[in-house]
Amino acid sequence: MPDDSRSAELFEQLARIGKAVASPRRIELLDLLCQGERGVEALARAAGMSVTNTSQHLQALREARLVETRREGVRIHYRLADDDVCRFFLSLRDLARSRLAEVERLLAGYLLDDGELEPIGRDELLERARRHDVVVLDVRPAEEYEAAHIAGAVSIPLGELEHRLGELPARAEIVAYCRGPFCLLAPQAVEILRERGFRARRFLDGLPEWRLAGLPVATATEGAP
Amino acid sequence: MPDDSRSAELFEQLARIGKAVASPRRIELLDLLCQGERGVEALARAAGMSVTNTSQHLQALREARLVETRREGVRIHYRLADDDVCRFFLSLRDLARSRLAEVERLLAGYLLDDGELEPIGRDELLERARRHDVVVLDVRPAEEYEAAHIAGAVSIPLGELEHRLGELPARAEIVAYCRGPFCLLAPQAVEILRERGFRARRFLDGLPEWRLAGLPVATATEGAP
DNA sequence: CCAGTATTCCAGCGATTTCTGGAATAATGG
DNA sequence: CCATTATTCCAGAAATCGCTGGAATACTGG
Structure with a gap:
């Protein structure tokens, strides 16, 4: 009883969220955004990546509806779309910690x-x-x-x-x-x-x-x- | 104050989990595995994909430590590594539902x-x-x-x-x-x-x-x- | 030890992703 | 309205991913 195309579309949608958290850069941006709203340049500086690249990753997060923007003059502030996104991020983090021995090893290394x-x-x-x-x-x-x-x-x-x-x-x-x-x-x-x-x-x-x-x-x- | 390479490694690890759920096929496999343990061929049949491809995706899930295997004679059974994985999957699903209007639209379409x-x-x-x-x-x-x-x-x-x-x-x-x-x-x-x-x-x-x-x-x- | 079955490994291709640097766009402050 | 600043858009190159089909491996039951 293979799934019909309708549920395939659903899984496609879930994967949109998955793809958004499939890149270490975007994970780092989410981590920063969990601390609060922030402008593109500030995010780029904090994450140590180019503004262009940061902007691109932020677009990806926005495409997955995980973040929203607010314009203030010439500056654009990004923030998490809602608390559920932060909660999800934390659950991803905690899962990584409990499942991946490497994480615990890295933490211990500090x-x-x-x-x-x-x-x-x-x-x-x-x-x-x-x-x-x-x-x-x-x-x-x-x-x-x-x-x-x-x-x-x-x-x-x-x-x-x-x-x-x-x-x-x-x-x-x-x-x-x-x-x-x-x-x-x-x-x-x-x-x-x-x-x-x-x-x-x-x-x-x-x-x-x-x-x-x-x-x-x-x-x-x-x-x- | 750009992050040093140590935290980059950490984000890399978190992204391992993210990459695992970045594919609609793997999402579907996780969905099936949430129902319980299952063999490769059964999973392939249920998801309507080739055995080779299914096996490959299952390897990816195993590499992220989300699933484990158990051998029974000639057959290999896959199962979620623990309940936290199932919980994480459900939170991904619920986040998609609350954030992505498309999901609600698809569900309503049924x-x-x-x-x-x-x-x-x-x-x-x-x-x-x-x-x-x-x-x-x-x-x-x-x-x-x-x-x-x-x-x-x-x-x-x-x-x-x-x-x-x-x-x-x-x-x-x-x-x-x-x-x-x-x-x-x-x-x-x-x-x-x-x-x-x-x-x-x-x-x-x-x-x-x-x-x-x-x-x-x-x-x-x-x-x- | 051999035949048979389930699964994995592997090479290759087309599609997608990521990053870079340059050009285009949008709002501001004179 | 122009110069400035912040951000996004747009190729293009390198790397990665996803699927296919064929070969290799692992175990079972004789």
Whole structure:
């Protein structure tokens, strides 16, 4: 009982989504877009690829309806079409992690993921942040912090961390977070902080997981007088 | 701050999964494998493609660690590597449905999906089946019924339905199910049954959703004396 | 050990994808 | 309306993918 052409069309449609996530470049763009809206050039810079190429990949993502655009003057901002896309991306990521031994091997290769960083989970972080028991530190680029960050978090992009250590309290425990468990920013931040004598740990997740869990998120830098 | 080569490798790994679901043929194979384990030739027959080609696609799925094999004599059975793969497949399918208008259009084109079939949900079906208030009818090929079916369901593959109507009670309501909401078997069965004067409805989901929800599943035909 | 069957390997081709660099388009600020 | 900037469109070249058909391999049952 071979399938008729009608269901073939359906599988063709599902494969549109599949094709969209079949390229490492597009995966990286999705990863960045999970952090929030961003312009073409900024995406190209963050991903280390040419603007032309970035634009092309973004078209592919748009053709699969995974992203949408918004024009602001001469600039065009891309964003995920909705939260389901982010959720799907995370489930792809988690599947890769659980199925592909190579992923775990690569993560382990960064030396710092296991117990080393004393990772802290969502619930514990929420609880302790509420009691002002820890300082939550966002080490992603400023642009991403502005787009969305954990409510109450301080922003010091990794590149500026060494110069700005003075802004951090010497006593309190610092919890650094970044894009997610596959991102290297927070681990590197923890390493730097510890070398300088701070008590630092890593947040197990990243901003997207926090946001999707419905926990408090803030945008821009409003609130600091 | 362009990403270094280490995270590039990570994205490469994620893309392995993406590439695996970038082909409509492989999507169809995954859909079939969500119903249960199956041999190469059976998969080829069900998907209407050559054995050689099927084998090749299955290799691709195995390379991405989405499927595993089991040898039984001269035959090789393929199965999903674990439930997470099935869950991922369902989330891909649901994302396609919510994001791609074409999918909804195609489903509507089958004429029969809306209120027409009076679809019944998981909880209601479970409740009514428990009270023996409905007959649950599996209209998938016998092979898939044997691999796994809703506990208590009767098997009449769609192709044999017209000849075997006598096996069904004339009074009771019949709920037909198949592979899932994208599958045409149950809708066609409902159509046939109604033409012959039966009261028939469609189950909203398919076997995979039922199984992943932890609801009772049976294998083979054991239990019928 | 041989014949038979199920599956995989392999070469080759046409189609598709990816990246690059240059040209075209769209909105802005004088 | 022109120069500027951001983005997209458009070839063209290299790499990859998907399908086919024939050969090779692996196991079974005699």
